[in-house]
Amino acid sequence: MGSRILTMKRQAAELGRIRTGYSRPHQDPSKRRVPVKSQTFILSSHSREYVERAAELYGGRVEEWTPQNTKIAQFRVITEARELRAILPAGDPLSQSYEMWSGGGCARRCDGETEKLSGKACICLARYGDDWHERKPDEVCRPTSRIGVFLPDLPDLGVWRLETKSYYAADALAGGLDTVLQATGGKGLLPVRMWIEQRTAVRQGKTKQFQVVMLVPALPKLRHALSGPISTAAALDPASLDRPAIEAARPDYAAEARRCTTVDDARQVWHRANRAGHVARDGSDPLSLELRQIADDIAKGVDTTTGVVADDNGQDDDEQLLDDTDDGVVDVEVVEDEPPVADPAAAWPAVAQPGGGAR
Numbered sequence: 001m002g003s004r005i006l007t008m009k010r011q012a013a014e015l016g017r018i019r020t021g022y023s024r025p026h027q028d029p030s031k032r033r034v035p036v037k038s039q040t041f042i043l044s045s046h047s048r049e050y051v052e053r054a055a056e057l058y059g060g061r062v063e064e065w066t067p068q069n070t071k072i073a074q075f076r077v078i079t080e081a082r083e084l085r086a087i088l089p090a091g092d093p094l095s096q097s098y099e100m101w102s103g104g105g106c107a108r109r110c111d112g113e114t115e116k117l118s119g120k121a122c123i124c125l126a127r128y129g130d131d132w133h134e135r136k137p138d139e140v141c142r143p144t145s146r147i148g149v150f151l152p153d154l155p156d157l158g159v160w161r162l163e164t165k166s167y168y169a170a171d172a173l174a175g176g177l178d179t180v181l182q183a184t185g186g187k188g189l190l191p192v193r194m195w196i197e198q199r200t201a202v203r204q205g206k207t208k209q210f211q212v213v214m215l216v217p218a219l220p221k222l223r224h225a226l227s228g229p230i231s232t233a234a235a236l237d238p239a240s241l242d243r244p245a246i247e248a249a250r251p252d253y254a255a256e257a258r259r260c261t262t263v264d265d266a267r268q269v270w271h272r273a274n275r276a277g278h279v280a281r282d283g284s285d286p287l288s289l290e291l292r293q294i295a296d297d298i299a300k301g302v303d304t305t306t307g308v309v310a311d312d313n314g315q316d317d318d319e320q321l322l323d324d325t326d327d328g329v330v331d332v333e334v335v336e337d338e339p340p341v342a343d344p345a346a347a348w349p350a351v352a353q354p355g356g357g358a359r
Contacts, residue, residue: 011148012089012158012159014148014159015045015047015050015160016044016046017045017162017163018042018084018149018160018162019038019041019044019076020196020211020213021035021036021038021042022038022042022076023068037211039196040078040080040081040196041079041082041084042078042079043076043077043079043160044074044076044077045074045075046072046075048075049155050075050154050155051075051076051077052075053154054077054079054151054154055077055079057081057153058077058080058084059080059081060079060080061078062077063077069103082195082196083193083195084151085152085191085192085193085194085218086149086151086152086191086193086194087150087151087152087189087192087235088147088150088177088180088189088191088192089149089150090186090187090188091186092177092181093159094173095145096144096145096146096170096173096174097109097110097111097143098110098124098141098143099141099142100141108123110122110123110124110141112125123141124141128140133167134203134204137165142165143167144163144165144170145163145164145165145169145170145174147162147215148160148161149194152236162194164212166210168199168210168212169213172212172213172214173212173215176214177215180217183227183228184229185228185229187228187229188230188231189235190217191218191236191238192215192216192217193216193217194213196211196213196214197212197214198210199211199212218238219238219241220238220242224238251273251276251278253269253272253287254290257269257291257294257304258294258304260294260298260304263298263299266295267295270283270288270291279291
């Protein structure tokens with residue numbers, strides 16, 4: 001049997017990144033590249049196959065691309081998709097912290113109270129006060145949110161990581177996700193919709209434009225998101241949650257009753273139908289009427305499959321009539337039809353006699 005390192009984080013393979021912006025060269029070659037906000041999602045990966053498949057699904061042109069501060073080439077596509085359908089893995093897929101990066105890697109990682117690398121109290125808060133996050137990005141740590149999602153229509157099993165350094169996006173992502181996690185307990189997969197939303201805010205008399213990535217459960221009704229975990233099949237096909245369940249095949253009670261040889265056996269067929277909710281308790285429905293008629297035929301000695309009446313020695317009426325004559329010709333007396341007298345026990349419910357209660 002296999003064993004695991006208990007202190008090691010277990011996570012799915014990262015297949016690529018989901019981005020909401022890119023950069024272009026500055027007019028002055030000596031200056032840093034200029035960041036550009038994208039109206040549509042950008043997907044990048046070390047695998048050209050993944051990016052080509054993404055371009056087929058979401059539009060856009062595949063290009064070779066080298067991220068800033070690295071010399072390793074990747075592939076990316078600036079898609080035409082303003083919305084992505086994805087699946088959240090089980091557990092809490094959102095990781096957030098205040099971070100500061102330099103040429104040597106991550107210099108600070110803080111939860112807002114404690115800087116994790118040094119173990120000290122939040123350095124930005126101590127240095128700049130409660131409004132430290134309004135300072136320039138190169139002066140303080142930036143809120144960094146990472147969330148891994150499955151893109152079910154792309155190849156292979158692994159997550160695509162969305163990363164944003166927006167203060168407002170961090171708040172929106174955490175709020176929406178926490179509501180869902182409270183209902184599901186982080187158990188099972190959850191289909192979601194993601195889109196880029198443009199917003200504005202006024203701070204210190206200045207209007208600031210920014211974008212956030214919205215992430216909400218992609219389910220037919222809110223009750224589906226709040227009623228607990230859903231199945232993997234429902235996560236892959238959320239619309240199935242709103243389809244009526246296929247009714248189980250109903251037994252052919254009439255056929256069962258016709259195979260019965262006694263009235264009591266036929267009555268038991270009605271009881272089974274009643275327990276299954278397939279007949280009315282007062283016997284007013286068509287199936288109850290049919291079962292009573294079959295029981296009445298059994299009581300009169302009628303073959304319920306052919307409708308032929310048999311006498312005590314097993315012969316039907318026509319056979320007996322021929323046996324009683326030498327030449328097969330008999331005199332008959334014509335009488336007016338009279339209504340058949342039903343077996344009193346076959347009148348049924350109240351509730352289906354004898355004994356009363358439906359069994």
